[in-house]
Amino acid sequence: MTEAAALPEDTDGVRVALIDWYASDHRDFPWRRTTDPYEILVSEVMSQQTQLERVEKAWAAFLDRWPTVSALATAERGAVVAFWSDHRLGYNNRAKYLHTAAQQILDEHDGEFPASPTALQSLQGVGPYTANAVASFAFNDGDAVVDTNVKRVLYRAFDVADDDSAFEDVANALMPDGKSRVWNNAIMELGSVACQKKPRCEDAGCPWREWCHAYQTGDFTAPDVPTQPSFEGSRRQMRGRVISILKEYDELPLDSLGPRVRVDYSPDGEYGREWLRELLSDLEADGLVETDEHDGETTAQLRR
Known part of the structure; x- marks a missing residue:
């Protein structure tokens, strides 16, 4: 499917509806109230395959212990890894990479965070998705975020083909210029609370119902969603x-x-x-x- 075929004619209406919906009511995670790139990077690394409600407590405790990128860079790696393990934040490699990234910012960037998605990928363990998220939420200068939730939304709402390049094209065409921070937060929120595997169109007041292909046809199929392997005994x-x-x-x-x-x-x-x-x-x-x-x-x- 081409980008033109997937996008609704009333693109401006689609944009306004989503941003207004997000502004009126959304989950209030603390990293959504900051533009500090260090705090946002920590939240993004912690959030990988970990429930946000569990991340919230760990994020606050981590920043209480290592409140700045300099504090983390000069910490003992063993202490950082032990914290990660104690809070069950997933693979301990992420703690190691985050610690190394902090050292890179101190040693290679004079303590200043890289701001663009490309520059952020020079940091250890920061891939395209995380780099783009930090650029969006800290500097309001990223591309459209395309995670599993966003793919589900675009697939259902605009009948976008199940193809990574198609999702990226449509996501970037929809995102208003200069609004990557609010837009990416809003569309991910839509996928998390309204367009779930079992959709909650009415209960969550989905703002895209009048344009949504799935809502009009009743066909709420979506691309397969990877599942986390069982943790117990792993x-x-x-x-x-x-x-x-x-x-x-x-x-x-x-x-x-x-x-x-x-x-x-x-x-x-x-x-x-x-x-x-x-x-x-x-x-x-x-x-x-x-x-x-x-x-x-x-x-x-x-x-x-």
Whole structure:
């Protein structure tokens, strides 16, 4: 489908309706009340595959502990990773990358945040989506954000083909010039509270009902939405447990660490020394832990 075929004729009406809807009532997350790029970057990294309600408390605690990019850059990496693990914020690599990004801003940018999406991608762990979000919300200078929620909205409302380039073209054509901050917040909010997998058109007062293809036809199919793998018992959970345990000790032998990670740990069993060595090897590769040999016994500790 071409961009022209997907866009409604009353583009200005579509824009005004969405912005007015967002202005009248939306979820009041604290990072929506700031234009500080550091605070917004922290919120964006934390929000990756984590519920926003859980991120809110962690975000406030993180900024209370490391209130500026300089404070984070000079912090001990182990402390940052331990915080991440304690708050169950997903892959600990994100904490490591965020810490490195803060150091880059201090060392390579004289403490000043890059402002454009392209420049922001020079920071460790900041991909196109996160760079664009920070540019939009901190500097009001980004392209249209296209996440899963936005794709669902565009697919249903304007019958946009399930194609990444088509979504990007239509999203950017719809976004008003110079309003990336409010527009991106508004369309993501629409996808989160109204155009969910099970739509809430009436309950949420969707502002696009008069233009929406799905609303007119009753066909609310949408592109597949990726689901998060189960956390309980996952390798990701075990990695987090290792980090949480090691922060309490200078070092631990494998057979002392193992039972603390899994109650069914058995040195020669399925979840034994070999399983634990593989887990630690992954964490070593990520620069998060170190292992040493003492009198034929392997010990593990957080990398300082």
